[in-house]
Amino acid sequence: MKNDIILAGVGGQGILSIAAIIGLAAVDMGMHLKQAEVHGMSQRGGDVQSHLRISDEEIASDLIPKGCADMIISVEPMESLRYLPWLSPDGYVITNTTPFVNIPNYPEIGKVLDIVQQQPHYVMLDCDTMAKELESAKSANMVVLGAASPFLCIPFERLEAAVAKLFGKKGDAVVALNIKALNAGRQVALNSK
Template identity: 35%
Template structure:
C-alpha cells in the first residue's frame, strides 16, 4: 500500500503582515480536521518590511519534516505580489496561488508593478485579490490576510465550521468586534472562489 501523499502550503509576505499568524491558523485547522500537520520555522527577517515565508505540510499519515521541495507545493498564499513571485517556483504544476495585489515597496529597484501582475497572471491557478479595495469595503484595515485565507480555504480539506472555530479562538481575546471583522473578511474571500477543490 502506498504511503499517503504529503501536501504542502507556502505562505509568504513581508514582516508585519501576519504571515506567522496565518500559518498557525492553517496548522490548527488542519490538525482539527484529523490530519497530521507540521509547520516550518519562519524564514527570513521577521522585522517589519523584511521578506518572510513559512511552510506547512499535511498528510493523512505521520510526517517527519515540514520542509517542502521546490515544485511540490499545492498552495501558495502570498500577502505581497513580489513575494509571490519569489516563491512561485515552489508550486507544483496544478497548484493554486492566492495573492494580494497590494505591493509593499520595501526596497530600491522594486520592479514595475504591472510587470509583477503580468507575471503572476501567467501562473496557472493564480487568483489575485485587490486586498486594499476589500479592506476599504469591509472597513477593516487588516482584512487582506484573512480574505486571502478565505480564498485559500477552498483548496484545503477543512470544513467551514472548523475554520470558523479556529479563527474565533484566535481573535476572541481581542474582543467580539475584532473576531467578527476577521470572520467577515474570511467569508468575503471564500465567496470569491465558488468551486471547492481538493488540495
C-alpha cells in the same frame, strides 16, 4: 488528504496568523502538522516565508520539497512569485495585489501581476482594499486566507471556528470582522473558479 502550503509575505504582514488558523483547524481535525517559520534578523522588513504542511499521515520533512507545494498563499504580489520553484505544476497561486514597497527597485506592479496571470492556476484579489471596505484594514491576511479556502482540505466551518478561537480573546467584534473578511475572500475565489 494533505496540503503543502507556502505562505509568503514581508515581515510584519501577518503570515503567521494565517498559519495559526490553518494549523488550529487541522489539529482539531486530528491531522498531522509541520510548520517551519522564519524568526530573527530576516524578519526586519525582509521577505518571509513559512512552509506549512498538513496531512492525515505522518509528515517527514519540515520543509516542502521543491515542485511539490499545492499552493502559495501570499500577502504581497511580488513575494508570491519568489516561491514558484516550490509550486507543483498543478498548484495554485493565491495572492494579494497590493504591493508592499520598501525597496527602491520594486518592479512595475503591472508586470508583476501579468506574471501571476500567466500561471496555470491563480486567484488574485486586492485584499487591502477589500479589508478597508469592510472597515477592518488589518484583516487583509484573512481575505487572502478566505480566497485560499476552497483549495484547502479543511471544511470552511473549521476555518471559521479557528478564527473565532484565535481572535476570541480580542472580543466578538474582532472575531466577526475577521470572519467577514474570510468570507469576502472566499467569494472572490469561488466566483473566479
